[in-house]
Amino acid sequence: MKKIMFYCQYLSGMGHLVRSSEIVQSLAKYFQVYFIVGGPQIPGFELPTQVEVIRLPALWLEEGKFTVGSSPFTVEEVKAARKNILIAECDRIQPDCLITEFFPFGRHKLLFELIPLVEHLKKISPKTKIVSSLRDVIGKESDPEEEEIICNLMNRYFDLLLFHADSRFQTFSDSFARHQEILAEVIHTGFVTQLPKFTSTPFEKLWSEVSLDTVKIVASIGGGRIGYEVLETLIKSSAILSRKLPHVMKIFTGSFMPVEKVKQLKKLAGDRDNIQIETYTPQLLEYMQTADISVSLGGYNTTMNILSTGAVPL
Incomplete structure (x- = not known):
């Protein structure tokens, strides 16, 4: 069975985690999935049981700055540990595919760990596919400098973009002004949603x-x-x-x-x-x-x- 590493970091809310959990739950029907989670634990939120969950030391943002909460380690120590864990897990798993949720369209504050990760993968396993998972609305105002970074990162490292929208309603070109400069294939997956349980609770x-x-x-x-x-x-x-x-x-x-x-x-x-x-x-x-x-x-x-x-x- 092919192996997928799925990287998810939620910095302020939990929407990215909810959406990513639904995606990996579906992927687990066809692949061996390793779900890398980088935010704080949420009491009561159940991660999919069909996947192997890899928890990085938690980082999140408060007032625009990284924090580690009550951790005894400093932010810099946590950042170094996370980078090392990602490389070690990459060596252990030897994935056929790495999916990064929202990156490189966001998460630029995490370049310290994501660039070493994708470069390490390219070095040890050139055939590993690197994929970006992106929601329908990027949620940022147009910024030429940031768009330049996005295009460079996509074209240097990524093989595919999964755009989570219905192309009859919202296309990637509607969300990203410089869409024509992206070399990777773009697939509109349809929207991602949790499935309702109509009769489970009285x-x-x-x-x-x-x-x-x-x-x-x-x-x-x-x-x-x-x-x-x-x-x-x-x-x-x-x-x-x-x-x-x-x-x-x-x-x-x-x-x-x-x-x-x-x-x-x-x-x-x-x-x-x-x-x-x-x-x-x-x-x-x-x-x-x-x-x-x-x-x-x-x-x-x-x-x-x-x-x-x-x-x-x-």
Whole structure:
């Protein structure tokens, strides 16, 4: 069975991890997959069991700078360790293919480990295919200097670009101004989405004895580093909304929302028994399937979830 190394680094939210997990889960049906994860662990988030997970010492961004949280090691020590681990795993696995999620269209702060990785692969295994996995909207304003770096990296190292969109709706040329300069083949894969589980959890367990005629609102903001104001406004609106529309709100703050901000939201909700605030749930799709309204930031993954569950979005 052919072997694939899939590199995923999430620096601020968890959207890249969610999307990558779905991709490697599908790849595992046909390949032996090694899933390299470089961000902090997320309590409750289950990585695919069909793949070998390789956890790098965690790095992420806070206020634009790398941090290692409570690790006893410095950022520079962690960076050096990560680079060495990647090279060692590359030697151990001898992959037929390396897939880098979002790189080289992003993750330029990680050049310290990614360039040594791809150069090492080119040296020890010239036949190994190097592939970029890219979502539909790159999410950056056009920057000629950065676009030059992207083109150079793609053309020097990469054999293929997997663009996760439907070409009837969004093409790579719509997202990247200098698309004609990319030499590698571009494949539009279709959108990546989590598959809903229509009957796995009873309605009563999700909504705690809420009557069927009560309006059910689920709110989520991804990892939680941004979006506090959305949840704050939603909680404030509940008192006004209740006068004419009995409802219950299930609010998920995200695993990366600062503890103090979570406390502020809970204080704002007070003793209102129709508002439940939690950090994270692996059953978000099931909540969206059974809710009357889904409130979110409308990111890639949530938008795909809305389409797959038929949730009414706001």
